[in-house]
Ligand SMILES: Nc1ncnc2c1ncn2[C@@H]1O[C@H](COP(=O)(O)OP(=O)(O)O)[C@@H](O)[C@H]1O
């Protein structure tokens with residue numbers, strides 16, 4: 001066990017030196033931030049309103065139910081806040097009314113929302129005044145964000161595999177595997193040690209992505225099942241790529257080929273009717289995609305999660321059994 | 333320390349044997365040389381002994397362990413320097429050794445000491461990828477000592493090194509051996525074998541042709557040669573004659589009678605000449 005960690009630590013040390021590997025290590029965080037930038041999240045659909053501190057306590061109380069309120073000392077500070085990059089509207093007192101201060105590049109819908117809230121306040125509209133019946137679809141988060149997040153999570157699994165492949169190719173080029181084989185570490189221990197980095201990446205990458213994009217209230221236990229399943233895919237994929245390729249560039253080339261089944265699985269799952277879903281049943285990504293999507297939409301069940309996870313493990317096991325002789329030979 | 337009995341190995345399992353009914357034993361404290369031309373089966377035999385190749389046929393015991401069912405702990409006892417150097421290019425010399433030593437369960441040597449020993453003392457913080465071929469080879473050699481092996485496998489340890497470094501390496505091997513380390517040395521270089529080995533095995537085409545000490549071999553095949561330089565029809569002629577073969581003896585007498593002798597001395601055959609004589613093959 002200790003020796004597996006030694007193998008792992010060595011991999012991390014070397015990967016930190018290499019541009020591609022370092023990039024792979026930090027890319028999940030970048031993905032998370034990018035997703036947040038291009039797709040507004042659950043929490044971001046509320047509006048940010050800036051007010052002058054203590055100027056109108058009653059209004060502050062009223063708005064609190066509908067918007068995220070922040071307060072500032074005076075008009076100057078208010079203006080400064082609005083001028084910053086993100087989307088904040090200020091209600092600035094003007095005579096006996098208010099005017100709305102904005103930076104100018106805010107989304108139009110949000111401005112309408114800000115206007116409407118001000119009007120509601122001025123007319124003292126309460127939630128109970130609404131005559132609309134409420135039909136609840138459950139908590140809905142933006143589909144684009146979900147889609148991106150889900151794809152990026154699968155992507156971290158591929159990248160984890162890529163890291164394993166890079167590290168195996170390194171040992172192949174330097175011919176160091178033979179040197180390792182004449183130390184007391186067992187071959188299994190070595191293989192497991194080499195796998196850790198590929199397992200860690202989808203683990204920390206997926207959790208990081210979920211937290212950064214604000215999905216912290218999902219069913220984490222079910223999510224963990226699918227993350228662990230992704231690790232299996234990542235490790236298997238890494239060893240296959242590592243053994244079949246003699247240079248990192250070749251391996252990167254084969255990784256590109258993987259976007260086809262990944263994209264295909266997502267496209268079929270999203271665009272085709274139930275009748276055609278079987279076309280991509282053989283692609284492990286299809287099942288993880290489905291499972292993760294159910295969790296992200298809060299519609300998952302243990303039964304489905306386990307079925308999807310089981311199918312992925314099953315497909316991986318078949319591939320592994322078919323490839324065992326090759327893997328063993330490749331690591332001689 | 334090593335016992336090999338009836339060892340056969342066929343890479344493709346097609347009846348073509350890279351190693352053919354090989355038998356030998358290496359005693360504790362000995363430097364045993366495995367000599368033969370390229371492709372003779374030296375590395376194959378060594379790789380079977382170190383578990384890098386799966387044993388197919390025969391009985392092999394190494395440092396008291398049966399190689400058929402190799403135990404990982406065996407590797408605490410043995411060290412191996414590879415013919416082709418193999419170190420992590422992206423790590424410094426010191427990092428290479430630091431990483432490697434952690435894989436053993438026994439007391440290991442200080443990386444800096446080992447680097448000093450092989451003349452890389454001031455190169456510890458340079459990445460091995462920037463090393464010359466010779467430097468990498470020395471690093472590989474140094475690494476093979478890190479776990480204080482009692483049985484030390486050396487595959488062509490001086491091949492490709494410049495003579496002064498090769499001499500250093502030879503000294504190190506001698507010193508370690510004095511400390512009690514058993515050495516299994518594989519080479520096609522007769523000089524190093526001659527200088528270092530207590531006993532040598534001649535191997536050709538997967539067959540061991542003989543096993544003996546260099547000294548015995550020379551007694552047996554060597555010192556019976558006489559080299560004569562004489563003047564015949566105004567030219568200097570140089571010839572060697574055996575002192576036991578009747579035909580040679582008569583020829584020699586003839587020459588002494590008929591011609592003016594310039595020089596004449598007994599000559600010790602080199603191990604290489606003996607090898608050619610015994611196996612009918614050169615070493616290249
Ligand atoms: N991996 C291999 N696959 C097939 N044949 C091999 C392999 N390695 C070595 N051989 C063959 O086995 C024979 C012995 O090789 P080897 O043990 O490497 O010789 P040496 O170390 O004495 O130069 C050679 O004929 C070589 O071509």
Ligand SMILES: [Mg+2]
Nearest residue numbers: 374375415487
């Ligand atoms: Mg060889």
